[in-house]
Amino acid sequence: xxxxxxxxxxxxxxxxxxxxxxxxxxxxxxxxxxxxxxxxxxxxxxxxxxxxxxxxxxxxxxxxxxxxxxxxxxxxxxxxxxxxxxxxxxxxxxxxxxxxxxxxxxxxxxxxxxxxxxxxxxxxxxxxxxxxxxxxxxxxxxxxxxxxxxxxxxxxxxxxxxxxxxxxxxxxxxxxxxxxxxxxxxxxxxxxxxxxxxxxxxxxxxxxxxxxxxxxxxxxxxxxxxxxxxxxxxxxxxxxxxxxxxx
Numbered sequence: 001x002x003x004x005x006x007x008x009x010x011x012x013x014x015x016x017x018x019x020x021x022x023x024x025x026x027x028x029x030x031x032x033x034x035x036x037x038x039x040x041x042x043x044x045x046x047x048x049x050x051x052x053x054x055x056x057x058x059x060x061x062x063x064x065x066x067x068x069x070x071x072x073x074x075x076x077x078x079x080x081x082x083x084x085x086x087x088x089x090x091x092x093x094x095x096x097x098x099x100x101x102x103x104x105x106x107x108x109x110x111x112x113x114x115x116x117x118x119x120x121x122x123x124x125x126x127x128x129x130x131x132x133x134x135x136x137x138x139x140x141x142x143x144x145x146x147x148x149x150x151x152x153x154x155x156x157x158x159x160x161x162x163x164x165x166x167x168x169x170x171x172x173x174x175x176x177x178x179x180x181x182x183x184x185x186x187x188x189x190x191x192x193x194x195x196x197x198x199x200x201x202x203x204x205x206x207x208x209x210x211x212x213x214x215x216x217x218x219x220x221x222x223x224x225x226x227x228x229x230x231x232x233x234x235x236x237x238x239x240x241x242x243x244x245x246x247x
Contacts, residue, residue, distance in 0.1 A: 001191035001192065002033060002052075003151075003152040004016065004118055004150065005148060005150045005181060005182075006130055008120060009165075009168070010167050011170065012200060012203040013049070013121070013122075013130060014171065015034060015120065015199045016051075016182065016196055016199075017034045017052075018033070019033060019197060020191060020192055034051050035051075036048070036049055036208065037121075038207065046121060046206060048121035049119070049120055050117050050118065051197075052118075052151075053115065054112075058097050062090070062094050077089050081123075082123060083121060083122070083128075087133060090131075090139075091133050091134075091137035091138060092137060094115060094117065095137035097115075098114055098115070101113040114135035116132070116133065116151045117151075118131070118151055122201065122204070124206060132151070148165055156188040157180075157181030157182060159184075161181050165177055171200060171202075179196075179214070179220075183224060183225045183228060184228075
């Protein structure tokens with residue numbers, strides 16, 4: 001399993017994804033689930049970021065297919081006129097990859113070939129946009145009411161983001177909430193783990209402003225983990241008992 005989150009804020013966009021694909025006593029594997037498609041300058045200048053959850057072979061197939069089409073097709077994600085068109089191309093690639101995998105499985109098995117993507121970014125002369133793309137190829141767009149999306153094991157890290165993140169939230173605060181969200185998820189689910197890939201795309205910069213990998217040795221993440229745990233315990237201990245407890 002995995003956990004990915006993406007936020008669309010006034011300052012720009014934030015993406016974060018874990019990198020664990022297997023979690024067992026003696027079998028832990030890591031693969032980056034963050035992919036960047038960019039055109040640094042010119043008429044088609046853009047920066048597109050995708051993070052994914054689901055079957056690893058399928059997600060790698062989707063990304064490979066999109067990169068190949070950018071080399072051989074007339075219309076592709078590196079010259080699509082809008083982020084909406086980019087989302088449509090991702091949806092088509094996801095449907096094709098899942099269909100191909102299901103048609104070519106050698107035996108009837110319980111393997112789940114589905115995958116989900118968060119795709120966001122900015123194209124020159126367009127505002128930043130963020131999409132959640134489902135295995136069926138359809139998608140929804142982030143709005144001011146729902147400025148963030150999660151995929152994978154999102155339920156454990158959802159409460160902190162729900163309470164903190166709004167479109168006007170400063171990027172530094174959003175990043176802090178994302179780190180707490182990942183720590184809460186890893187505390188409750190072994191299938192999500194470090195390293196965490198982080199990318200920040202500031203509005204109108206059209207290139208990553210920050211790309212960073214949070215590892216086990218990262219001092220900031222360890223401080224966040226410790227301070228959040230201690231803070232929760234302190235707040236919990238300060239809560240009053242119900243007035244009907246001793247009746």
